[in-house]
Amino acid sequence: MTQLTPQLRYLPNAQQQALWLENVSIQQLASQVATPFYCYSKAALLNNIHACKAAFEPENIHIHYAMKANSNLSLLRIVAEQGLGVDIVSIGEMHRALSAGFDAQDIVFSGVGKTTAELTAAVLAGVGQFNLESKEELAVLITIANKHQQLVSTLIRVNPEITVDTHKNITTGAKGNKFGVNFDDVLPMLVAAEHSPFLQVNGLAMHIGSQIHTTAPYLDAIAKIQTLISELKTQGYTLTQLDLGGGFGVQYKDHQMLTSNTGGSESDYLTFNDFSNAITSALADWQGRISIEPGRSLVADIGVMVSEITYIKESQPTSFIVLDAAMNDLMRPALYQATHALIPVQLPLQEQVPSTAQLNSYDVVGPICESTDTFAKSAQLPNDLAAGDLMCFLYTGAYCAVMSNSYNSRPIAAELLVDDDQAYVIRQAITQENLTAFEQHTALKLL
Numbered sequence: 001m002t003q004l005t006p007q008l009r010y011l012p013n014a015q016q017q018a019l020w021l022e023n024v025s026i027q028q029l030a031s032q033v034a035t036p037f038y039c040y041s042k043a044a045l046l047n048n049i050h051a052c053k054a055a056f057e058p059e060n061i062h063i064h065y066a067m068k069a070n071s072n073l074s075l076l077r078i079v080a081e082q083g084l085g086v087d088i089v090s091i092g093e094m095h096r097a098l099s100a101g102f103d104a105q106d107i108v109f110s111g112v113g114k115t116t117a118e119l120t121a122a123v124l125a126g127v128g129q130f131n132l133e134s135k136e137e138l139a140v141l142i143t144i145a146n147k148h149q150q151l152v153s154t155l156i157r158v159n160p161e162i163t164v165d166t167h168k169n170i171t172t173g174a175k176g177n178k179f180g181v182n183f184d185d186v187l188p189m190l191v192a193a194e195h196s197p198f199l200q201v202n203g204l205a206m207h208i209g210s211q212i213h214t215t216a217p218y219l220d221a222i223a224k225i226q227t228l229i230s231e232l233k234t235q236g237y238t239l240t241q242l243d244l245g246g247g248f249g250v251q252y253k254d255h256q257m258l259t260s261n262t263g264g265s266e267s268d269y270l271t272f273n274d275f276s277n278a279i280t281s282a283l284a285d286w287q288g289r290i291s292i293e294p295g296r297s298l299v300a301d302i303g304v305m306v307s308e309i310t311y312i313k314e315s316q317p318t319s320f321i322v323l324d325a326a327m328n329d330l331m332r333p334a335l336y337q338a339t340h341a342l343i344p345v346q347l348p349l350q351e352q353v354p355s356t357a358q359l360n361s362y363d364v365v366g367p368i369c370e371s372t373d374t375f376a377k378s379a380q381l382p383n384d385l386a387a388g389d390l391m392c393f394l395y396t397g398a399y400c401a402v403m404s405n406s407y408n409s410r411p412i413a414a415e416l417l418v419d420d421d422q423a424y425v426i427r428q429a430i431t432q433e434n435l436t437a438f439e440q441h442t443a444l445k446l447l
């Protein structure tokens, strides 16, 4: 069990064993940077990118990284250098993409609420593809394209009305979701777009949810969309592009991983190749362009979050591990009952897999004044843990640092990147001084 996640492992020394990410000791990082902090492995990120490219690019499927999963500029730069495009959902993300080195042409702009200001800025920057989410948005974009006499390439995001077996908060293609348009709305939108010499509708897009572990929902959605495309063809509209979105699931082992591998066996989880094979065979007859927008699957397993134990609070009926990390640093458990494997940074030499006698049951919580500030219930962790010990949350590369906030006036955690035996700060902590810099002791008069 030495290899925990890609590039993360326990290494023994004379007294104990301790966690290393690539060739950097987590403990040594913690002696330099205040906890909690995030730390990512460059090698793990590159491995994911290479695996994704190897699965999809030979099939001529274009990859756009959905940067909302992790938009740190240093990581984006690596993604851009590897030649991927990027999927954005706000103008802030566009600025990140451009400054990280992505070509505007390789940007896909998704999202249900793009404002006139955002659409205008993106058109003027030359963003390559707009995924439209409503006829109302189409009307606004036509006005902008005509006014600036700029060619604008769009796809219409449809809602394929697919139910997906994932947490209800991360389904996006079911009936009644706010995302995409109904199939019936596509034809009127194509008709409306004909009035603009500048706006082109080239195809259809979908994104059916996140953390999906089977190919079936993709295949169902693709079949429905193909039927729609054939019908539109009989009406005289030929569409040549398909964007299938992201959502490929990853394996989050839970907090019991020290004692058993309860996250399911590796073979229960699909790889990029599995998704690619399924998509390619479903679209064997398709002549046009295909693209995808993976987010989580490229970054979830590349990072850890490191935290220090503030107290071991012994009480009845529950004992608590109170960490210095909280829901503001890592929101997924509070937001969608996600579990992240949690392991000690140091273990005694003999305790590679502690026996049950050496384990205690703890609820693991943060210091924030909310009951949802709970990372794990009844976690089985070594009974010799003590205040001051370091703990590591695994699989915290996606939808973690990007969601951090300053609730309870807490600082925003730093992000680090390791590359072999080197470590870099890729986001400094946002401190109290930074956070209050925009507040006034004496109110600024506005009106």
Ligand SMILES: *Cc1c(COP(=O)(O)O)cnc(C)c1O
Pocket (backbone or CB within 6 Å): 066, 068, 069, 087, 110, 111, 207, 209, 210, 211, 245, 246, 247, 248, 293, 294, 295, 296, 297
């Ligand atoms: C979030 C999102 C993605 C990425 O989803 P993952 O589950 O992280 O792969 C892709 N496309 C769109 C439109 C999204 O909103």
